[in-house]
Amino acid sequence: MHPLRGILLKILSVCVFVGMASLIKTTAPRIPPGEAVFFRSFFAIPVIVVWLIWRHELSTGLRTANPMGHVWRGIVGTSAMGLGFAGLGLLPLPEVTAIGYAAPLLVVIFAAMFLGENVRAFRLTAVAIGLVGVLIVLSPRLSVKTSAIDVSETLGAVVVLGGAVFAALAQVFVRKLVQTERTATIVFWFSVTAATLSLITLPWGWVVPSALDAGLLIVAGILGGFGQILLTSSYRYADASLIAPFEYTSMLLALGVGYFIFDEVPTSVMLLGALLIIAAGVLIIWRERQLGLERSRQRKATGNVGT
Template sequence: MNPLRGILLKLASVAVFMAMASLIKAASDAVPPGQAVFFRSAFAVPVILVWLIASRGLRAGLVTTNPLGHFWRGLMGTAAMGFGFAGLGLLPLPEVTAIGYAAPLLTVVFAAMFLGETVRAFRIFSVALGLAGVLIVLSPRLTALRAGQIGAEEALGAIVVLVGAVFSALAQVFVRKLVTEEKTSAIVFYFSVNSALLSLVTLPFGWAMPDAEAAAMLVTAGLLGGIGQVLLTSSYRHADASVIAPFEYASMLMALGVGYFVFGEAPGLAVLGGAALVVVAGILIIWREGRLGLERNRQRKSMTPQG
């Protein structure tokens, strides 16, 4: 275990994923979201294969005992990417990032509903706090739409990103089930393969021939997606999830910087305040999970027979 290395790998993955999202956003006028999902997934596969070969995990990464579980995880994850990429073309990057933070909060709810996980008062409070933050981020769009001050496109963007967060949370529920019987490398590999294939379903709805610049951005986004996945997976080899997970929220700072300097987007107070609430809620849940994990470890040790 090397917590510092794990944190650095996590931060690197967050930066790479933010660069990927920025490229998808920049190319959003050139291709529809389904086609962007194909580029993101298909060009991630070679990167993942190289990683598996280099780490001598190719055989483990290709062997699966639950192909149907991978399909459902891929379906949920592909839908999440599709809606998220659609949102990138409709809303500022910081706003998309803030609304996307609803996903880990909703995962707590869905894990209780579908996996029977126990949700105590502390987590219920934290989830409620985080969802209140998401509503604060959404409120200017929906309020302005009702007053006729903005076009339906921007309000649709907010709803689309929130739907993407719902699918992302459902995908995480399937991942929680898969990790009990499948290796992480297999989950990573088959997700990219399945999402590339599933994105082809959108082909009849009008794919476009991107120009050289847009094609280069989309291919690069796919390669970065693969690199980000490798960095993220590697980070959890060096530190506990409770140590690494809070650094996911560095993406908000990165989104603010990229949005302002690259796309000329300045977030309002509602986005900043709502995002802050969501970040606090997420960190509270992670902190609580870490404490519960330590408590469970102490209980196991106390029950271990002493020689």
């Protein structure tokens, strides 16, 4: 285990994903979300394949024991990506980032509903705090509006929240897939299924991108592949509970990129809501770590008794 290396890889993955989102946001006024999903997914595939070849895992990475599991994970994951990309064209980057933090909170609820995981009062309380934060972020967008800009921003808030719901469902599917599938297999087949499923949106207004937009989208796809590799690699060097909180560095990056690149000034309401969501997420991660340590002590105690 190399915790510092794991943390560094996690932070690098966050930087890459924020860069990818920034490129998608730049093209959003001209490129439909479904088309952006295709570029993001299709051009990530070569990066992932090269990575698998380099690790001598290509044959095992392509082999799956649960093809339908990848299909269902692909459907919900592609929906999450498409809704998130649509939201990038309608809302400021920091706001999209903050609302997206609802996904880990919803995973706790969905894991209890669909996987039968035991969720106690502490985590439920943290989830409740986080959801209050989400409502605070959403509140300026959900009041009665009249102008076209306000209506589009309200639509953006609903779309991004829907993306967070699908992202949480995707994580539930991933939790089931990891019981039989390698991480490399999950990463590869998601890119393939997302690129394929995005073609369904062809009748809804795909456009021929300009050379600049095509270049930005291709780079976004390559960054998406690299980001996934960095994220996957980070968990090889450190416990998930240690590196997971560094996901929230994306808010600092989103604030900086939003302000300096897109001229987006965050509101105090958005910052307050984001702070509550992040606090709730950190509490859940901390609690997961404590429970993991407790289970480890119990296994050791049981093993000592057996000997």
